[in-house]
Amino acid sequence: MKKESSHEPGRKYGMVIDLDKCTGCGSCMVACMAENNVSFKEDESNKLDSITWMRVYRLTNNKPFPETEIRYLPRPCMHCGGKGDLGHSPCVSVCPATATDYDHKTGIVSQIYTRCFGCRYCMAACPYHARYFNWWDPIWPADLKKSLSPNVSPRMRGVVEKCSFCFHRYQLAMERAYNEDRRELEEAEYQTACTQACPAGAIVFGDLNNPDHAVHTLKDHPNAFRLLERLGTNPKVYYISDREWVRRSGDNYLNNEKTNTKPAVQEHHS
Amino acid sequence: MDSAFIPKGVKRCSFGTFSLGMLVLTAIVFWGFYAAILCWLKGLNQTNMNDSYGFALWIWADLAVIAIGGGAFFTGLLRYVIGLDELKNIINFAVIVGFCCYCSAMLILAIDIGQPLRGWFIFWHANVHSMLTEVAFCLSLYLSVLAIEYIPILLENRKIDEVPFFHNLGHTMHGAMAVFAATGAFLSCFHQGSLGGVTGVLFGRPFGYREGIFVWPWTFFLYTWSAAACGPCFTMLTCKITEKISGKKLVKDNVYDLLGKISGWMIGTYMVAKIADTLYWAYVTSPSLGFAVMDYYNAHPLHHGIWILILEIVICGVLPAMILISRKGRANATLFTLATILAVIGVCLNRWVMVMTPMAMPVMTFDSWVSYFPSWQEVATTILPLAGGIMIVSLSFRYLPVFPQEQELNPVD
Amino acid sequence: MFPFIFEWVWDSGHYIFFGAMWYVICILTVGLTYCLVKTVKDTLAGDNDHH
Known part of the structure; x- marks a missing residue:
């Protein structure tokens, strides 16, 4: 919240997910949990208090057989840029202790676990339910402790956590780049765990501002849309589907309104 | 028993009746604090x-x-x-x-x-x-x-x-x-x-x-x-x-x-x-x-x-x-x-x-x-301040001249 | 809250918010100090008139 974006355009990491390719296998969820040391409960049947940084939702067109259609929608944190892409995401602007921050260099919304005191205001602010509270202490089976990732700090009870676009991978990639005296990253150098795990290649990740990255073109696909566009959250996750009902599921419409197909891209031109 | 502390010129209920009321409120406060301690020690999984x-x-x-x-x-x-x-x-x-x-x-x-x-x-x-x-x-x-x-x-x-x-x-x-x-x-x-x-x-x-x-x-x-x-x-x-x-x-x-x-x-x-x-x-x-x-x-x-x-x-x-x-x-x-x-x-x-x-x-x-639907811990910790508030008000009413018009409205013989 | 905390920035939001906060804290502190000093003076002077 403190420093507004510099005059450099900066990187703006984002995702484009092709829902027509997604099979709903859940590999992205598993990869995310393993990569980010996401804790779990002995009984995971209550989804209202279990942690899934990446969550796959099931969408249906609600039509009877044989016209029934199903799509699966993976939902990471949207890393919202807020109105005007100024970094005033719903959660960042409300956190009272500056425990969640908008990084103008990458467009990534961070969560500082040791700073968060668990007021959950950010969860109330997020319309995507992308934020999760640690209702319990994380308990890892003895053998599993050895396979925890050393690059991601496990979270303690009483704090909020969420998808970081595998920010630790960005840090590692930047370290390597600096060692090689580079300041720019190749597209393949920084990819999220879910992107790499998707067997259907439905998730594409990269810098939305960089014309060399696939997401730069894909986000302008005629069938691209973002979730809850109308709220002005300005998310960095785009979805693609050739089905009108899927695109309509992405936002709320009054009965007489047409589905908006073209995302109203909000850029910040400084 | 506590008449020396009661404001002059006003009448209050007996110490026994007052203590009994306080006892009930104290019990509720303890119940609430027990729930609060559970939340502090075990975390917010104690809530729903x-x-x-x-x-x-x-x-x-x-x-x-x-x-x-x-x-x-x-x-x-x-x-x-x-x-x-x-x-x-x-x-x-x-x-x-x-x-x-x-x-x-x-x-x-x-x-x-x-x-x-x-x-x-x-x-x-x-x-x-x-x-x-x-x-x-x-x-x-x-x-x-x-x-x-x-x-x-x-x-x-x-x-x-x-x-x-x-x-x-x-x-x-x-x-x-x-x-x-x-x-x-x-x-x-x-x-x-x-x-x-x-x-x-x-x-x-x-x-x-x-x-x-x-x-x-x-x-x-x-x-x-x-x-x-x-x-x-x-x-x-x-x-x-x-x-x-x-x-x-x-x-x-x-x-x-x-x-x-x-x-x-x-x-x-x-x-x-x-x-x-x-x-x-x-x-x-x-x-x-x-x-x-x-x-x-x-x-x-x-x-x-x-x-x-x-x-x-x-x-x-x-x-x-x-x-x-x-x-x-x-x-x-x-x-x-x-x-x-x-x-x-x-x-x-x-x-x-x-x-x-x-x-x-x-x-x-x-x-x-x-x-x-709230858990009993949430309910108890919400009732706790209510009971505490009633205690503070009761104690204040008994021992402090809260109402300036009380003596005039209720003259004691 | 304090300028020596690393997130502190000298911007309008901080001026308004913390300005109001420190202003209120000052009023309360000065008010209480005045009451205490006056009370000590009155007590030492033996002024114990009932109001």
């Missing part, structure tokens, strides 16, 4: 909150007690700053009730956070753009003001007053009270408002979101206004309950009449603003975000439909305003009490709807409504 209901019973209780505790700042403003002298007969009681309300809010907040030991981060690492930061700062500062306002009342205890230093301190503090009351009113305006801002700024939650001026959504002003309007009703209601329990009149009718009339006009003007806000939200803000207003009410898992809005605005808003504005309404004791009860229910209901519905309703089209 979940990732959808991150804000629930506690946040509602916080907002509600602060709204009804608004009687302290508004009566203080009318008495010390605007100079309505008659209100000196109820101001002590308003301060004590307000003090209890704000203590309750602080206690509940201390239990509600996931990492209580990091609670001070809200001050240390303050994000000045967050409404909750404003709430925390104003709340703690205003609690200090209320404590400052309570001290001179405490010092008037018969035994304490015999000590020259305390007697003089009470006297001096009383003289400087206008400064403290004005500061309190300033703080209170902002923190009542910022509590309204808490849901008003959530542009990701169309039910709570409101447009506004600069950084303040309309709810900011509505919350301040409604607290100033309904807070005095709670003060009068608790005062009347105290009269009922003690079996004697404590405040003259002209005081009730004056405060009731002011409250009535405040509720009336608040209702005009609230109805305008509701209409603008229903016909402009909400449809622009893709929501037809009836979607919020018809699909609600509690099946209350639009009736909850009618209850809040018409029955618990317009009706008490009409009663309190009319001279006849105020003159009828039953109607007067009914109006204060309705106003208190109305403001609590408003806070309930504004906290709960944004949490319960799905914003993504493929998400679903979520229900929630």
Whole structure:
């Protein structure tokens, strides 16, 4: 919240997910949990208090057989840029202790676990339910402790956590780049765990501002849309589907309104 | 047994009866603290909150007690700053009730956070753009003001007053009270408002979101206004309950009449603003975000439909305003009490709807409504400050000259 | 809250918010100090008139 974006355009990491390719296998969820040391409960049947940084939702067109259609929608944190892409995401602007921050260099919304005191205001602010509270202490089976990732700090009870676009991978990639005296990253150098795990290649990740990255073109696909566009959250996750009902599921419409197909891209031109 | 501590010229119930009442309240307080300790030691898994209901019973209780505790700042403003002298007969009681309300809010907040030991981060690492930061700062500062306002009342205890230093301190503090009351009113305006801002700024939650001026959504002003309007009703209601329990009149009718009339006009003007806000939200803000207003009410898992809005605005808003504005309404004791009860229910209901519905309703089209029922730990920790508040009020009534008109109204032979 | 905390920035939001906060804290502190000093003076002077 403190420093507004510099005059450099900066990187703006984002995702484009092709829902027509997604099979709903859940590999992205598993990869995310393993990569980010996401804790779990002995009984995971209550989804209202279990942690899934990446969550796959099931969408249906609600039509009877044989016209029934199903799509699966993976939902990471949207890393919202807020109105005007100024970094005033719903959660960042409300956190009272500056425990969640908008990084103008990458467009990534961070969560500082040791700073968060668990007021959950950010969860109330997020319309995507992308934020999760640690209702319990994380308990890892003895053998599993050895396979925890050393690059991601496990979270303690009483704090909020969420998808970081595998920010630790960005840090590692930047370290390597600096060692090689580079300041720019190749597209393949920084990819999220879910992107790499998707067997259907439905998730594409990269810098939305960089014309060399696939997401730069894909986000302008005629069938691209973002979730809850109308709220002005300005998310960095785009979805693609050739089905009108899927695109309509992405936002709320009054009965007489047409589905908006073209995302109203909000850029910040400084 | 404790007659030396009881103010001169007034009659109180026997020490035995009083102790018995205190014993029951102490038991409830212990039960509440046991639940609080469970939450602190084992974490918030002791509650039935979940990732959808991150804000629930506690946040509602916080907002509600602060709204009804608004009687302290508004009566203080009318008495010390605007100079309505008659209100000196109820101001002590308003301060004590307000003090209890704000203590309750602080206690509940201390239990509600996931990492209580990091609670001070809200001050240390303050994000000045967050409404909750404003709430925390104003709340703690205003609690200090209320404590400052309570001290001179405490010092008037018969035994304490015999000590020259305390007697003089009470006297001096009383003289400087206008400064403290004005500061309190300033703080209170902002923190009542910022509590309204808490849901008003959530542009990701169309039910709570409101447009506004600069950084303040309309709810900011509505919350301040409604607290100033309904807070005095709670003060009068608790005062009347105290009269009922003690079996004697404590405040003259002209005081009730004056405060009731002011409250009535405040509720009336608040209702005009609230109805305008509701209409603008229903016909402009909400449809622009893709929501037809009836979607919020018809699909609600509690099946209350639009009736909850009618209850809040018409029955618990317009009706008490009409009663309190009319001279006849105020003159009828039953109607007067009914109006204060309705106003208190109305403001609590408003806070309930504004906290709960944004949490319960799905914003993504493929998400679903979520229900929630509080655990016993949540209920116990919410009742705890209520019992504690009754204890503070009872102790104050017994041992302090809270009501200046009591002796005149109830001469002891 | 304090300028020495690393997130502190000298911007309008901080001026307004913390300005108001420190202003209120100052009023309360000065007010209380005045009451205490006056009380000590009055007590030492033996002024114990009931009001």
